[in-house]
Amino acid sequence: MKPPPLKDDCFAMPPGVDWTPVDDALAMLQKGLHCVTKAEAIDLMDAGGRVLAADVVAVRSNPPYANSAVDGYGFAFDCLDSNDVVELALVPGRSAAGGPFEGVVPAGKALRILTGARVPTGVDTVVLEEDCSVLGDAIAFRKGLKQGANTRNAGEDVLASDVVLTAGHVLRSQDIALLAAVGVGGVSVRRRLRVAVLSTGDEVVSVGQLATQSQIYDANRPMLLQTIREWGYEPVDLGHVADDPELVKAALERGAIQADAILTSGGASAGDEDHVSAVLGSRGAVQTWRIAMKPGRPLALALWDGVPVFGLPGNPVAALVCTLVFARPACAVLAGAAWQNPAGFDVPAAFSKNKKAGRREYLRARVRGGKAEVFKSEGSGRISGLSWAEGLVELSNEAQEISDGDLVRFYPYGSFGI
Numbered sequence: 001m002k003p004p005p006l007k008d009d010c011f012a013m014p015p016g017v018d019w020t021p022v023d024d025a026l027a028m029l030q031k032g033l034h035c036v037t038k039a040e041a042i043d044l045m046d047a048g049g050r051v052l053a054a055d056v057v058a059v060r061s062n063p064p065y066a067n068s069a070v071d072g073y074g075f076a077f078d079c080l081d082s083n084d085v086v087e088l089a090l091v092p093g094r095s096a097a098g099g100p101f102e103g104v105v106p107a108g109k110a111l112r113i114l115t116g117a118r119v120p121t122g123v124d125t126v127v128l129e130e131d132c133s134v135l136g137d138a139i140a141f142r143k144g145l146k147q148g149a150n151t152r153n154a155g156e157d158v159l160a161s162d163v164v165l166t167a168g169h170v171l172r173s174q175d176i177a178l179l180a181a182v183g184v185g186g187v188s189v190r191r192r193l194r195v196a197v198l199s200t201g202d203e204v205v206s207v208g209q210l211a212t213q214s215q216i217y218d219a220n221r222p223m224l225l226q227t228i229r230e231w232g233y234e235p236v237d238l239g240h241v242a243d244d245p246e247l248v249k250a251a252l253e254r255g256a257i258q259a260d261a262i263l264t265s266g267g268a269s270a271g272d273e274d275h276v277s278a279v280l281g282s283r284g285a286v287q288t289w290r291i292a293m294k295p296g297r298p299l300a301l302a303l304w305d306g307v308p309v310f311g312l313p314g315n316p317v318a319a320l321v322c323t324l325v326f327a328r329p330a331c332a333v334l335a336g337a338a339w340q341n342p343a344g345f346d347v348p349a350a351f352s353k354n355k356k357a358g359r360r361e362y363l364r365a366r367v368r369g370g371k372a373e374v375f376k377s378e379g380s381g382r383i384s385g386l387s388w389a390e391g392l393v394e395l396s397n398e399a400q401e402i403s404d405g406d407l408v409r410f411y412p413y414g415s416f417g418i
């Protein structure tokens, strides 16, 4: 017998095999997918996290009327003379937020005005109350103000009929505030994307059930269902099936009826018991990618009755990383949003590592004292490292000798929407 040289690296690239770089796989996904969700009209109050189906136009300007930015006294700038100290007689009354002054302020006089109050006719400038001396019904303050000081012009932020947000935008709290301010009470959004999750494996049992000595609890399904929830989609739980092609097939069939996309975990490789990739392959249109990524391979991608299926690896670390890197931007497109690239930043490494060439690597990491620490083990089954981490360090394809203090790219989990 003549066995091959020992490599002891399950991620080593066998010679002659085509490994798909992560960016190529992402580009293929981006090209192949489109929005699958219909539009529906909903109240702004219920629209958080939803994807806009159409551009939104401001019903009113923001601010809708010129108003004061401070508590003080309003007057017409043009009436000021060039004296060092300005003295103005006060007009009786005041302008308050929600209680405007309905009269006209004559040139050379001032009116008490409060923050947010409409600037009355005859006023274009406001002096801060802290800058004034008040004596009887007159005020005095030093010169130096500019015309329009301490006022906000009507429409200086947004003009009525401006497009404020465009189709595909995912509504966050701050967007809801903007839409409310410009008088938009309802929006057209995409129906929530339904994403189904299936676990596979003879050794896998649902938590809460009795596990034998040779069984493990299903960690992937609760993890992925929660991820989908956090992305603002509707999770569909397909449960767990054993490594049996008929059961896998039946589950995919259910999934294709109930959901717009399906995530499966386990059985995606080409091993004896890897029935997910085999079943997906039986319907054709399966693309099994040997992605040049660690952790990550294998990822099977297929259409089942027209529904995209992500056949994720069974290892929870690989399953989550593949989900964040591939399923997240893909689901965004299916949901009607734009392709999503995570936002990362460079931080000095608090570790050293000799990285091999030819694959992208993701390390479980967190930032402490301004430096990226990585989890003590790169083992793909070490779920505790996922929980320990606060994000991922991404190392690009080429071989690298990383030393303490070298800059590495860190993506907080938040940049993947979890």
Ligand code: AMP
Pocket (backbone or CB within 6 Å): 199, 200, 201, 203, 204, 216, 217, 218, 219, 220, 221, 265, 266, 267, 268, 269, 312, 313, 314, 315, 316, 381
């Ligand atoms: P597989 O991709 O099916 O070869 O599984 C790879 C590894 O992930 C094996 O050690 C499985 O036991 C484990 N695994 C598969 N599915 C799950 C799951 N749902 N939860 C936790 N571990 C899993």
Ligand code: MG
Pocket (backbone or CB within 6 Å): 200, 201, 202, 266, 267, 273, 314
């Ligand atoms: Mg398996």
